Amino acid sequence: MEDDSLSSTQRADIIAEALPFIQSLHGRTLVVKIGGQAVADAALKSGFARDVALLQLVGIHLVLVHGGGPNIPVFLDRVRPDAGADATTRDVIEMVLGELNQELVALINRHGGKAVGLSGLDGPLVQAVPLGSSEDSGADHGRVSKVDPEIITLLQSRNFSPVIMPIAAGPDGEAIFVDADDVASRLAQALGAEKLVVMTDEPGILDDEGRPLADLSVAEALVLVGEGGLLSADQKVRLGAIVDALQSGVGSAHLTDARLPSALLLEILSSEGSGTLIHSRRKSHFGADTLKYFGDN
Template sequence: MDELIAKAKVLLEALPYIRRFAGRTVVIKYGGNAMIDDELKLSFAHDIVLLNSLGLHPVIVHGGGPQIGDMLRRLGIETQFIRGQRVTDDATMEVVEMVLGGPVNKEIVTNIERHGGTAVGISGKDGNLLIASKLEIAEGDLGRVGKVEEVNPQVIERLRESGFIPVIAPIGVDADGNGFNINADLAASKIAQALKADKLMLLTDVEGILDTDGNLRSVVTARQARSEIGKGIIEGGMVPKVECAIDALTGGVGQVHIIDGRVSHAVLLEIFTRTGIGTEVVHKKADAGSVEGEPDG
């Protein structure tokens, strides 16, 4: 009986959040260990189907760096990185498109459908979803690594209107039809802005943004984040994620969360619990307010 009561309390805690986000768009960048561990793959798919069943509109943008690296090794193609970005020549770009648009994307679609959802896998080339141009950096030539110039969200909107969950591989295209390898965090941020999403969630392989003692910070303002990037407090792979979060907020996305994808059902825990998990990046601390119907303390 105690176990049943506990389950009822969980549902009651989630109710204000279900009411708040029903009918809203949530863009989720899916990557890291959550895409490798078999149990986490299935828990993520289950979360997405539940969100959709509760009336939310999840949109998934996925990575696939480890899978690309594995295929390049199997094909004997050497790869280099500059500032954390994979140098992408023509041969590497073929592999990127093959892996992201093929087995990686289709496995996510299959897992969602195994749990009762209906998903469609596309890439940023489809419907000219992600118009891209070459990313230029001072440190060297990245080849066919791109930046997003424009998002044409019509294909996503049509899929959602028809009841499908979009699963998007971050491959962009220019006016000449050339494909570009785009960072999945960046693609998710730009797509969230174009869709005027209420929430952007970036799954990572760490708890979130940590302080200098290694403790998780539940809320960080954009101003704090910019300052701490400059001081080297926020560093490494967290820097581009935080920059994408700030860009999303500036572009009109309602909320941005950086969460630990290694936690089973991380997506549900972030959306439907009072404390959530991970770090919320906000314009100002007051923006991290309580949900209507939720107790403040």
């Protein structure tokens, strides 16, 4: 529903605020990992797809990687929970990921964007080293060993945004499930992305008093990854993947609360944002420098 409390001038100011961000990111590649409630809640999912279409239409190249959200454990509980057969578990996870992938692609296209669904098996885009069966699902999982972004480059040349599910090719071409954060990080590195945006069900990195940290350097992030207690195991893995991307030349990374409507737009096209910005001190912050330029001229 439209917010009638905003005047025409206020609406115009909101649109104008986005202009320098659009100019600074036009033609640049952003890798976005989406998971959690944003791929489970229908309204958030549709809003995300609309935001992707908008960003694509203003000339920003998006590469999307999605996890399974909270749906996979639910489905596994319903389908032969006592069977423990890898084939059954693998089929269920592939079904959930495939249906979600198709839904995201359809939503983006419905909102006027151009999206194509992929898995790491296409190309192959993502290759992985097997690590055995996951304790959580019982399905084979692995560690990303190589990415080949050629198929993404081809799609970008035709203004398509790839939507990638975290399934990689094993040594013999078999399907292996991999961590979506790892896939997003490795693709951001291979594509020389300007930004890596990781959307999760968290308000960002919290300090020891439970308050979100607005800004972190790579050095500070490394300290948090190495410390015990402050971050959960999942958070350490996620932050570690982000640090890897930044140390390989990605301009900045954003941990964004996917539970907020239009979180992606707020993070990319405004100075407000949500969550935690992680940046490398070795490379100037592209968005901030651009805003300073427009402010000084």
